[in-house]
Every structure is written in structure tokens, then in C-alpha cells.
Amino acid sequence: MSTQRLGKGLRALIPEVESQTVSKESVAKDGDVHGISLELIEANPFQPRQYFNEEKLEELAKSITDFGLLEPVILRPKGEAYQIVAGERRVRAARIAGLTTIPALLRDYDDLEMMQVALIENLQREDLNPIEEAEGYERLIKEFSFTQNEVADAVGKKRSSVANSLRLLNLGSKERELLQEGALSMGHAKVLLSVKNEQVRTKLALRVVEEGLSVRQLEQIVKRPKNVPRRTLTMRSPELISLEEDLQRVFGTKVGVTYKRGAGKISIDYYSDEDLERILEIIKRD
Numbered sequence: 001m002s003t004q005r006l007g008k009g010l011r012a013l014i015p016e017v018e019s020q021t022v023s024k025e026s027v028a029k030d031g032d033v034h035g036i037s038l039e040l041i042e043a044n045p046f047q048p049r050q051y052f053n054e055e056k057l058e059e060l061a062k063s064i065t066d067f068g069l070l071e072p073v074i075l076r077p078k079g080e081a082y083q084i085v086a087g088e089r090r091v092r093a094a095r096i097a098g099l100t101t102i103p104a105l106l107r108d109y110d111d112l113e114m115m116q117v118a119l120i121e122n123l124q125r126e127d128l129n130p131i132e133e134a135e136g137y138e139r140l141i142k143e144f145s146f147t148q149n150e151v152a153d154a155v156g157k158k159r160s161s162v163a164n165s166l167r168l169l170n171l172g173s174k175e176r177e178l179l180q181e182g183a184l185s186m187g188h189a190k191v192l193l194s195v196k197n198e199q200v201r202t203k204l205a206l207r208v209v210e211e212g213l214s215v216r217q218l219e220q221i222v223k224r225p226k227n228v229p230r231r232t233l234t235m236r237s238p239e240l241i242s243l244e245e246d247l248q249r250v251f252g253t254k255v256g257v258t259y260k261r262g263a264g265k266i267s268i269d270y271y272s273d274e275d276l277e278r279i280l281e282i283i284k285r286d
């Protein structure tokens with residue numbers, strides 16, 4: 001599956017289908033909808049979603065009970081069973097609703113195609129929390145050699161949105177956990193990313209949760225820190241942070257950038273002679 005094809009979005013992979021049901025034995029590559037037993041359906045081994053909201057699953061199950069499942073899931077045959085390519089929430093909700101079969105499109109995707117479709121389907125539907133979304137973008141870049149522009153095209157977003165999302169992965173584990181849980185907003189995360197000291201950043205994140213601080217209040221604390229030694233709290237521009245992250249992705253190692261009044265320096269870390277040669281090859285190639 002080419003990057004160019006994915007750049008057209010999920011619809012380039014999933015054609016429009018007619019509403020009809022055929023036996024599961026008739027596995028077609030066209031747009032036929034099949035009725036598949038839920039007992040034969042297995043989870044997607046490449047599922048980017050880590051968290052499924054039980055309350056929302058119950059709501060979806062009630063909707064399925066009242067109105068039926070309006071959109072088929074996508075499965076691929078795997079031995080005598082089927083693996084979910086897209087639609088795991090609908091499968092889980094259908095089980096809660098007490099269904100025994102579910103309408104599905106069957107596709108013979110290989111592992112790479114399956115991972116790509118699963119990621120892009122979730123990203124396009126905006127079903128992921130901010131960290132899952134950022135990790136999805138990162139997987140497309142690292143595992144499938146997408147550029148940020150190609151990721152943006154694939155999910156229908158601006159490149160700047162993708163870049164800002166990827167920056168969230170520079171947060172510490174505690175801040176990422178709070179963001180996943182919804183205790184921190186994207187606005188809070190953006191402010192926290194400007195704090196270089198990791199310990200101070202984590203303390204500020206916890207303070208946001210404990211005191212219910214707004215984004216504006218957090219900005220004021222970061223700009224005028226109280227009870228924190230000034231040297232431990234360093235503000236850096238979003239543009240400089242973004243540049244560092246772009247360079248780190250290019251060279252595959254830690255890169256530091258300093259800038260002051262039109263001058264500064266770029267430092268690239270390497271850890272062996274082979275690593276140095278690899279970096280030099282990248283510089284010469286580009």
C-alpha cells in the first residue's frame with residue numbers, strides 16, 4: 001500500500017458499499033456486506049486506542065438496540081476467525097447489546113495495510129485522546145516513513161496541527177497520563193511544553209489538577225513563578241522546540257538548538273563512530 005494512496009484518506013481504502021448481507025463463507029474483495037458471528041471476531045492486534053469509555057460504549061449499545069448498526073465494521077479473515085481492522089467500538093457495543101452477528105466488510109489486508117487503516121480510521125474519526133492521536137501520527141512517521149505533510153493529508157488536518165500533536169510526546173509520563181484522562185487540556189499541555197525542567201513541569205501539572213487552574217492561570221504562574229528558583233524554570237519558544245523536534249526526527253538522535261538575537265548553535269549527539277558516520281551521511285545527502 002503506497003503512501004500516496006493513503007494521502008487521499010480512508011475513503012481511498014474503503015469503497016462505498018451496498019446494504020446487503022451474505023453468508024460468511026462468501027469472502028469477497030468487493031463492497032458486499034457480510035453477516036459475521038461475533039463469536040468469530042478477534043480484536044485488532046494493531047489497535048491504536050488504549051482506552052474505551054464504558055459509559056460511551058453503553059450509549060452506543062443502546063443506540064444499536066434502538067436503531068441497529070448503521071455502518072458495517074471492517075474485518076479480515078484470519079484462519080477460521082476474523083480480526084477487526086476498523087470498528088472495535090461497534091463490535092464491543094454490539095456484544096453489550098446482545099447481538100449475535102454483525103454486518104461487516106471483509107478485506108484481505110496484510111499486517112502493514114491493517115495497521116495503516118486502523119490508525120487512519122481512528123484518527124479521522126477523532127475517537128482518540130490527544131496522546132493516542134500523537135502516538136498514531138508518530139507510528140505513521142516512524143513505521144511507514146510518512147512525512148508530516150502526508151500524515152496531515154491522510155487524516156484531513158493541517159500540518160501545523162500534526163506538528164503540535166507530536167510535541168505532546170515530549171511531555172513526561174505523568175503529564176501524558178493526566179492529558180489522556182482529560183485532567184489536563186491541550187491548552188494546559190501547550191503551556192507546560194514551554195517549561196524545560198521536567199520536575200518543575202510535573203509539579204505544575206499536578207498543581208493544575210489539584211487547584212483546578214485554568215490555562216490563563218497556568219500561563220501566569222509560568223511567566224511569574226512563585227517559590228521556584230528562577231534558574232529551574234526555563235521558557236522556550238514553541239518555534240524553537242518544534243525546530244529541535246524536527247531535527248531529532250531527521251537525525252534520529254538528540255539535537256539541541258539555542259537562539260539569541262539571530263545567532264546560536266545546533267548540537268547533535270552521537271554515541272559511536274558508526275552513529276557519527278550515519279549522521280554525516282544524512283548531512284551530505286541533504
